[in-house]
Amino acid sequence: MDEEGSDEGVVRRDRFSGGPARSFLSSLAADERIFEADLEVDRAHAVMLAECGIVDDETVGEILTALDAIEVEGHAALPDGEDVHEAIETAVIERVGPDGGKMHTARSRNDEVATCIRYRLREDVLEALETTLGLREALCEVAAEHTETVMPGYTHLQPAQPITVAHWTLSYESAVRRDTARLLEAYARINESPLGGAAFAGTTFDIDRERTAELLGFDSVIENSMDASSSRDFLLETTQALSTLATTLSGLAEDLVVFANRGFVDLSDDYASTSSIMPQKKNPDTLELVRAIAGDAAGAVQGLTTTLKGLPRAYNRDLQRATSHAWETVDAVREATEVAAGTVATADWPEDVLADAAGEGFSTATGVADLLAANGLPFRTAHEVVAIAAERGADYDAIAAAAEEVLGESLETYVDPDAVAAALDPTESVASRDSQGGPAPVAVETQLEAARDALAADEESLEALEASLETAHETLRAEVNGYV
Numbered sequence: 001m002d003e004e005g006s007d008e009g010v011v012r013r014d015r016f017s018g019g020p021a022r023s024f025l026s027s028l029a030a031d032e033r034i035f036e037a038d039l040e041v042d043r044a045h046a047v048m049l050a051e052c053g054i055v056d057d058e059t060v061g062e063i064l065t066a067l068d069a070i071e072v073e074g075h076a077a078l079p080d081g082e083d084v085h086e087a088i089e090t091a092v093i094e095r096v097g098p099d100g101g102k103m104h105t106a107r108s109r110n111d112e113v114a115t116c117i118r119y120r121l122r123e124d125v126l127e128a129l130e131t132t133l134g135l136r137e138a139l140c141e142v143a144a145e146h147t148e149t150v151m152p153g154y155t156h157l158q159p160a161q162p163i164t165v166a167h168w169t170l171s172y173e174s175a176v177r178r179d180t181a182r183l184l185e186a187y188a189r190i191n192e193s194p195l196g197g198a199a200f201a202g203t204t205f206d207i208d209r210e211r212t213a214e215l216l217g218f219d220s221v222i223e224n225s226m227d228a229s230s231s232r233d234f235l236l237e238t239t240q241a242l243s244t245l246a247t248t249l250s251g252l253a254e255d256l257v258v259f260a261n262r263g264f265v266d267l268s269d270d271y272a273s274t275s276s277i278m279p280q281k282k283n284p285d286t287l288e289l290v291r292a293i294a295g296d297a298a299g300a301v302q303g304l305t306t307t308l309k310g311l312p313r314a315y316n317r318d319l320q321r322a323t324s325h326a327w328e329t330v331d332a333v334r335e336a337t338e339v340a341a342g343t344v345a346t347a348d349w350p351e352d353v354l355a356d357a358a359g360e361g362f363s364t365a366t367g368v369a370d371l372l373a374a375n376g377l378p379f380r381t382a383h384e385v386v387a388i389a390a391e392r393g394a395d396y397d398a399i400a401a402a403a404e405e406v407l408g409e410s411l412e413t414y415v416d417p418d419a420v421a422a423a424l425d426p427t428e429s430v431a432s433r434d435s436q437g438g439p440a441p442v443a444v445e446t447q448l449e450a451a452r453d454a455l456a457a458d459e460e461s462l463e464a465l466e467a468s469l470e471t472a473h474e475t476l477r478a479e480v481n482g483y484v
Contacts, residue, residue: 117235126465138344150163152361216476307321
């Protein structure tokens with residue numbers, strides 16, 4: 001019995017030793033995305049170790065030379081490892097010998113991976129920002145071309161009031177502008193260096209965290225070492241900002257799908273497809289996928305939030321599962337934004353069709369009620385007159401008859417018939433709505449100017465951020481070359 005039990009114990013141990021747990025723990029394949037980032041972080045850390053006299057220059061030179069060789073060979077050539085960080089260190093040691101392990105002095109994989117994630121996410125967010133600027137530019141161009149193109153406006157998908165194509169496009173430009181602002185704000189909190197926080201309790205070595213932050217292009221250092229290594233709120237904030245952008249895109253896509261269905265917009269063939277069996281159909285497929293991305297992004301926010309919820313300080317392996325939510329979201333939303341921009345830029349707006357539809361459903365009713373109110377009637381009474389007219393024909397005669405019924409006197413007592421006729425005309429109705437932010441061409445021109453100014457300012461901000469990273473990269477390369 002005892003011997004059988006012992007044999008069974010050996011079999012059981014053999015079965016589970018070095019088994020699926022190793023592959024389950026490994027993130028090496030997924031870490032390909034941060035391969036380049038890890039090499040840069042290794043370089044900056046090694047340069048700092050040399051400058052602080054912690055590792056001698058010759059050894060640092062050998063380490064940096066090995067890192068260059070590893071970069072040339074690529075991620076696929078790395079030895080097996082639990083993650084890309086361990087695999088790169090192993091590859092350095094294979095080339096340099098045991099002294100290659102000195103590259104890991106005064107740091108942990110905890111602060112290393114946090115730095116790599118931030119380093120790569122910065123680039124992804126800058127690319128996403130660039131796509132928002134492209135979409136805003138496309139929306140502005142359409143607005144400039146169609147400041148006087150009257151179209152129907154809807155609430156609850158019912159004809160509501162006439163507007164212009166420019167007014168519609170600038171409504172989305174305003175929303176995407178805020179999405180840009182949210183991403184810029186998220187970028188500022190991404191661009192802080194956790195390197196040097198070590199596992200979570202700092203290090204006994206006299207390192208220079210400000211120096212590695214400078215070499216890697218970070219604006220500042222995350223002061224508290226525990227916060228530096230373990231926090232992932234920057235991932236959540238970025239994913240949330242991307243989800244909000246995806247929601248904006250979803251609304252834009254839905255509007256265009258509905259407009260295409262009603263013949264109000266003609267989508268380019270590059271952003272539509274035909275049916276495999278029904279040759280007459282032109283389907284807004286790409287917009288439908290743009291619309292769907294919002295669901296994916298919202299799911300990523302929920303998944304990431306749930307992963308992070310209730311995690312104790314400091315590092316926990318759960319965090320390995322957190323990052324993919326951000327990577328998948330930034331890729332999907334960036335692509336969706338590019339598609340939305342292309343769709344808007346290449347679409348045609350049939351002005352005659354839009355003009356004919358602009359007055360459908362008595363969409364100028366509010367303008368008539370406003371006119372009556374401006375000439376002395378209480379607005380609620382004017383609303384009642386026009387509501388009765390809407391049920392009887394929605395023209396001048398119906399309005400006059402309703403006025404006689406409600407007021408007991410002629411409509412002409414309050415307003416000139418020509419003024420009512422003008423209020424009933426969609427183009428005149430739009431022109432009369434020249435208050436701040438309204439659809440009248442004069443009001444839209446003001447909005448368009450503001451949109452272009454904001455776009456130019458954000459383009460400058462993006463260029464400055466990109467230039468800052470490029471300068472840091474060149475500085476680090478120069479320092480590395482001094483040792484290699």
